[in-house]
Amino acid sequence: MITVLAGGVGAARLLRGLVQVIDPASITAVVNTGDDTVLHGLSISPDLDTVTYTLSGRSDDERGWGLAGESWTVMDQLATLGGETWFRLGDRDLATHLYRTQRLYEGARLSEVTGELAQRFGVHVTLLPMSDDPVRTRLTLADGTEVGFQEYFVFLAHSVPVRAVAFEGAGTARPGPGVLEALREAERVVICPSNPVVSIAPILAVPGVRQAVADRRADTVVVSPLVGGAALKGPADRLLREMGHGASSEGIARFYADLAATMVIDVSDEADSAMVEATGVRCVVAPTVMANATRAAALAKVVLDDR
């Protein structure tokens, strides 16, 4: 049994590697829901959907989000009505949000709905929202404006300076059903190459989760999201700098030092090895760019220490 802390695309790709190497049914992914939002009245869980779609083999890997073979009839029509279309929701993707919203309205918990959707998409990894309670990542921009995660990430294309990040609701959120157990019982805990500041930190902000990971430090491995000192995609490097952690292997190592005994860095960052080890974290150097399924599987083996 292994348990994975997961954000969006980076996590989904590592999971796609892991399911090639070990039985999917032995994997539990605890997924960030800080990015969740309500748009047009619909409950949207972007990271859960990215992981579900990717593991189902139905994600659009070119575009980097959503379903392959998607159509855009609803959004195109919404645009003619003058509606908000900056958050593009494909026709098939919308069905996921309609399903989730209806089930939540009927009183189902997000964890139940997540399980139902995973089953319908043929996903055998156990997907757990970090919490059934709403936690919302909020960013204070340099100019003092406060925005939700999707406004920052999609609408502003993460191209504005950030002063602070907060996880609204995290203080009173309870870990999702099975989350603490999955961390306690796993042979290995994997922190995915997701954005530490806005994808992994919200999971750790749910009371009890950080301690549960810290308790498993010896068996926890983190994959650095940096390649050549930069984020492959998205604002991880920028946010690490803005939050004062430093956009470097050393910064990542310090960020996770109390949680992970081992860190995997990309071959392009091999020179950082000694600095990482100096923080008390064992450093493993391997190719971390998961350009295809074969490379993802190879990285999964590294993570599982199974080369």
Added chain:
Amino acid sequence: MITVLAGGVGAARLLRGLVQVIDPASITAVVNTGDDTVLHGLSISPDLDTVTYTLSGRSDDERGWGLAGESWTVMDQLATLGGETWFRLGDRDLATHLYRTQRLYEGARLSEVTGELAQRFGVHVTLLPMSDDPVRTRLTLADGTEVGFQEYFVFLAHSVPVRAVAFEGAGTARPGPGVLEALREAERVVICPSNPVVSIAPILAVPGVRQAVADRRADTVVVSPLVGGAALKGPADRLLREMGHGASSEGIARFYADLAATMVIDVSDEADSAMVEATGVRCVVAPTVMANATRAAALAKVVLDDR
């Protein structure tokens, strides 16, 4: 200026006739919102949409609801997810509901949103929801079960006996902005050939509206929804019987006797003329089946007493 009390399809067709005969900008339609519902988290106003789509020339007249040239990608995908699909929402139609839901979430009133959508669809008739406050038509079935209007109308295909009809929220609802003024100032008030029991009655149940129509009785004309003593479509005849009004021109006349001085009945019901007049309502006989735009315009002229 004329003001029309409107339900769904029958009203939309008469309005399509009226806009051929007089300036659309001189027409105000007060539309039933008792059929409104929330599905998948989306705020749906079926009668407002039917009127909007029909007046825009974009309704699917074959099917009798929704937009012409519609596609069903979202519903088809929702079906594969095991979601609720008994209320069919086309892809383009969904954009309307996304728009409305988002605007209501932002704090806009239904009347504002209705105006925005009418403008986007190129509709020049003033469309007013009967109320900005939620009023929900609820039906108690013969077996005691209580259901919402859409459950009765769509899910149960209005094929079950009804014991009682109630308009939840009507007691405290306020007439929509402009509704009472439109009734007061109109040269003529028209009650459309909509279902009296579940399309017109909810409008009259909003405090102040029934009195406002009664005050204009001399200038109010109602078009009977019955043709040959039966509803062309839908459960009007059945519900009239079940509620004890009688499915006949006389039943309709009595239903509206305190509100309308004139009633138009179909040529097929010509024999009912004397019975209608006996209730104190002037009876006009004319073809009321609006099979096409020409016939709708001809009926509009009758209604406007402009033959």
